Amino acid sequence: MMPHETRLPEDFIFSQSSLQDYVDCPRRFELKYLLRQRYPAPEVDNMLEFEHHMEQGEVFHRLVHQHIIGLPADLLQKHIPDADVRRWFDAYLQSGLSGVPERRYPEQTLTVPLGEYLLLAKFDLVALGEQVLIIDWKTSHKRPRREWMAKKLQTVVYRYVLTKGGAALNGGQPIAPEQIEMRYWYPDHAGETIAFPYDTAQFQADEAYLLGLLAEIEARDSFPLTDEAQRCAFCTYRSLCDRGREAGHLADWESFEEADFDLDDWSLNMDQIAEIEF
Numbered sequence: 001m002m003p004h005e006t007r008l009p010e011d012f013i014f015s016q017s018s019l020q021d022y023v024d025c026p027r028r029f030e031l032k033y034l035l036r037q038r039y040p041a042p043e044v045d046n047m048l049e050f051e052h053h054m055e056q057g058e059v060f061h062r063l064v065h066q067h068i069i070g071l072p073a074d075l076l077q078k079h080i081p082d083a084d085v086r087r088w089f090d091a092y093l094q095s096g097l098s099g100v101p102e103r104r105y106p107e108q109t110l111t112v113p114l115g116e117y118l119l120l121a122k123f124d125l126v127a128l129g130e131q132v133l134i135i136d137w138k139t140s141h142k143r144p145r146r147e148w149m150a151k152k153l154q155t156v157v158y159r160y161v162l163t164k165g166g167a168a169l170n171g172g173q174p175i176a177p178e179q180i181e182m183r184y185w186y187p188d189h190a191g192e193t194i195a196f197p198y199d200t201a202q203f204q205a206d207e208a209y210l211l212g213l214l215a216e217i218e219a220r221d222s223f224p225l226t227d228e229a230q231r232c233a234f235c236t237y238r239s240l241c242d243r244g245r246e247a248g249h250l251a252d253w254e255s256f257e258e259a260d261f262d263l264d265d266w267s268l269n270m271d272q273i274a275e276i277e278f
Contacts, residue, residue: 013118016157030223039237045249057139060088068106088187095191101129112164115214121161134158134182143189159198160206177203
């Protein structure tokens with residue numbers, strides 16, 4: 001059993017980010033979520049450029065949200081000073097909503113039970129029709145391999161949560177796994193997509209996998225460091241874990257398979273969680 005100081009709080013809410021941290025490095029999960037260890041080391045050597053990329057992503061997400069809720073595209077375009085963001089938004093206007101059902105719910109948060117805990121997903125966009133699309137805007141410069149995205153906890157968690165809790169968005173009617181497709185959309189690659197359909201067998205496999213992770217976390221009495229030390233170069237805890245003092249190069253991070261400007265890795269607060277609760 002876990003020692004008292006690293007026991008999961010009863011009100012702990014899992015997310016794709018926390019589960020990905022656990023899968024990538026159990027010690028990082030322990031430091032970040034159980035011990036709440038703050039360690040302000042930079043992720044990469046060029047933090048100004050890194051933060052600029054993050055800010056570009058945030059602006060793009062905000063523009064898309066504003067457009068989907070009804071603000072005119074030409075009005076939004078007039079106020080985009082950044083050339084990359086303007087190019088991304090133009091790509092979105094050209095094909096971002098192509099074939100997307102009309103019942104669109106941008107920036108929705110949904111929580112569902114997972115064992116004795118809750119599991120949360122924050123969707124960039126859920127669109128409901130005969131087909132139900134989860135769209136996640138990915139503003140990273142690199143388009144990862146499909147097989148790696150298939151294993152990403154975001155792909156697992158988002159489809160699972162929408163199956164379990166999607167009735168909250170669908171007038172009380174459940175959403176079958178076979179209706180769901182998750183689609184990553186890459187504005188820096190002219191709107192290329194990586195799509196993942198869903199079905200009942202995969203839903204059951206995902207549930208078993210997620211519950212297995214939860215049971216594993218609950219049973220641990222220690223949280224080891226990852227064996228894949230290359231991850232540590234871009235981890236803020238690297239010097240705390242004696243895995244190096246210098247931050248990895250931004251250029252190396254951008255070519256790293258797991259590099260992802262994932263804006264879902266935000267600090268949870270109760271206002272966000274309360275938007276929609278299963």
